Amino acid sequence: MGERAEIEKPVVDAIREAIIRGEFVPNQRLVESDLSAQFTASRANVRIALLELANEGLVERVQNRGARVRAVSLEEAIEISEVRMVVESLCAEKAAERITDEEIGELKALGKAMRKAVASGDVMGYSGLNQELHRRVREISGQHTAGQVLERLRAQSVRHQFRLAMRPGRPSVSLPEHLAIIDAICAHDPAAAAAAIRQHLSSVIEALREAEQA
Template sequence: MSERSELARGAQGKAIAVDRLRQVIRRGAVVPGQRLVEAELVEQFGVTRGSVRAAIDELITEGLIERIHNRGARVRTVSRQQAVEILECRKVLEGLIAAKAAERAEPADIERLRDYAQRLTASVRDGEPLEYSSLNHELHGALAEIAGQATAADLIDRLNAQIVRHQFQLSLRAGRPQVSLGEHLAVVDAVIAGDAAAAERAMRDHLDSVIAALGDPD
């Protein structure tokens, strides 16, 4: 079998390329303003050039990548101020999600949220910021599922895609997981209690905290 025939292609290849490219941008392996060379990404991800191009097109729609005329695609630069503006929009939507989740949570959902609370607490206790960051993302996704507000969830995903690098860097800042944990536990407690107003308030407080932390470069 030739080397090219071993490359992932089609929907599978695109999915692989999208996931890998999003991750390398998130972790800072490619930096804002850096040009993306298709041949290098083909070799790095093990997918076809067509899959790489399709992935770049998708991440352009998400706001992670931009295409410059006669210069190709590059990682989009999102300033700190732009990230704050995105978070301010997200705060409204996340507050809605939390309120709806509090109204609609079933017993199985409550157990799921309690499990997340325990795992988040354990990751902070054990000094595992990457695990905490991953669980944090999963918790927000679980709240969106429970809320059943697909439109808000889709808008949040599109907003988040543009600032993944900022959020990832913030999650690794010393002391930040400890602060974030208390905020997330407050959201979980309010949702479990079925208190929509308290859940929305707790989520908005959390996003205000993220905005404040992002505005502080130290």
């Protein structure tokens, strides 16, 4: 069983990353033979990988039509953000309690890089730093189960998040929210860290609704 998992995991990871990067678009059919050739994997391993990705909510099985990339609606993306608000608040609280001096330096350096990216108009760079900050808060918190949940939620809503990140002026809105998260965690203030996360994700939800109406 362990050997099989070692064989399958690279295939699962490769297809997952392709979906997250947008190489496969919502509702696109995922043909086992094509995936087998693209990722140099057996049909059996591709089939198992698609089942795993269906469990994660990235792929859906359609009767008599195989698998396709699952489309996430705006309503579902908002629900995901609401769940993230609860779970990431927990992570922020724990991170504020556990953070070391070395990790404080790391988060402050991330904040500095985010300021620089926004000032220079580097939207893609800022988007990457945004993801890095949220990932590091999860890691610093030590909440492994929460981290796994959040990673799955992030993967499901990534296309909505990317569209939001590309909106003109959005980085200037989210930058002070992210800096507030960093400041609270680095100050070892769990309550303020949780409040900062809630404020940020409330802003994300509002922006998602506005983007859909635009």
